[in-house]
Amino acid sequence: MDRKLYGKVILKGIIRAETGLHIGASKESLEIGGLDAPVIKHPVSGEPYIPGSSLKGKLRSLFEMKLHTDEGLEFNHKISVGGNIIRMHVCDSYEKAQNCKVCRIFGSSGDTNFPARIKVRDAELTDASRKFIEDGLDIKFENSLDRITAASNPRQIERVPAGTEFDFEIIYNVDDPDQLEEDLINLLSAMELLEDDALGGHGSRGYGRVKFQFSEVVAKPMDVYFEDAEPQKLIEKSGEIKAVKEAVKGKIGQIFRAS
Numbered sequence: 038m039d040r041k042l043y044g045k046v047i048l049k050g051i052i053r054a055e056t057g058l059h060i061g062a063s064k065e066s067l068e069i070g071g072l073d074a075p076v077i078k079h080p081v082s083g084e085p086y087i088p089g090s091s092l093k094g095k096l097r098s099l100f101e102m103k104l105h106t107d108e109g110l111e112f113n114h115k116i117s118v119g120g121n122i123i124r125m126h127v128c129d130s131y132e133k134a135q136n137c138k139v140c141r142i143f144g145s146s147g148d149t150n151f152p153a154r155i156k157v158r159d160a161e162l163t164d165a166s167r168k169f170i171e172d173g174l175d176i177k178f179e180n181s182l183d184r185i186t187a188a189s190n191p192r193q194i195e196r197v198p199a200g201t202e203f204d205f206e207i208i209y210n211v212d213d214p215d216q217l218e219e220d221l222i223n224l225l226s227a228m229e230l231l232e233d234d235a236l237g238g239h240g241s242r243g244y245g246r247v248k249f250q251f252s253e254v255v256a257k258p259m260d261v262y263f264e265d266a267e268p269q270k271l272i273e274k275s276g277e278i279k280a281v282k283e284a285v286k287g288k289i290g291q292i293f294r295a296s
């Protein structure tokens with residue numbers, strides 16, 4: 038086991054709900070991306086937010102699917118969530134995890150305990166959106182039809198309305214400058230895939246469409262912290278995922294290797 042730290046890359050911006058986002062009550066299954074409701078309410082303020090684990094879990098599950106399809110990545114781990122068995126991938130040794138495209142970004146819990154290189158903060162309402170939804174959340178009733186008894190079972194669904202925006206922040210720990218560019222491109226690609234997928238369940242009913250807009254992407258090698266060097270801005274103005282990928286390609290590794 039060997040772990041170094043060359044610095045951090047900080048990615049900030051806004052997640053915009055393009056359609057309603059379902060608000061749920063529990064954090065159960067957030068980590069593995071198998072959850073129904075991607076938004077929960079803060080226990081004290083009552084404000085809806087997207088838990089970092091919800092976003093991270095969804096990105097992981099999409100990236101696992103991609104590698105399962107292309108490279109035969111194994112879903113070797115089963116967990117039970119609310120009575121459902123969910124399969125996922127977890128490397129079973131530290132050394133494997135360190136070279137696994139999934140585990141080295143998202144971590145592997147359990148026996149290996151390889152810590153994730155990314156930390157995804159909880160995405161809270163932007164100030165503008167806090168005002169926007171002050172008038173109340175979008176509550177509607179839906180009928181779910183029991184497939185066997187054909188009994189209709191109305192339930193209340195609470196959502197944050199389309200147009201709501203949340204501030205997101207992802208911090209990437211650089212422990213291997215040679216894997217940095219590949220990791221960031223994979224992370225950004227998973228975010229791109231999520232834009233055409235859905236955050237949380239009910240995607241088939243049109244919930245959960247989101248769009249990312251980056252406001253700041255900054256590389257902070259160790260000399261920023263210990264020698265007053267300036268952080269390096271990778272984008273000059275607010276941009277979409279593609280713009281960040283372009284900014285990272287062929288440049289990002291060098292910034293950390295040189296330090």
Ligand SMILES: [Zn+2]
Pocket residue numbers: 126127128133134137138139140141145
């Ligand atoms: Zn792995």
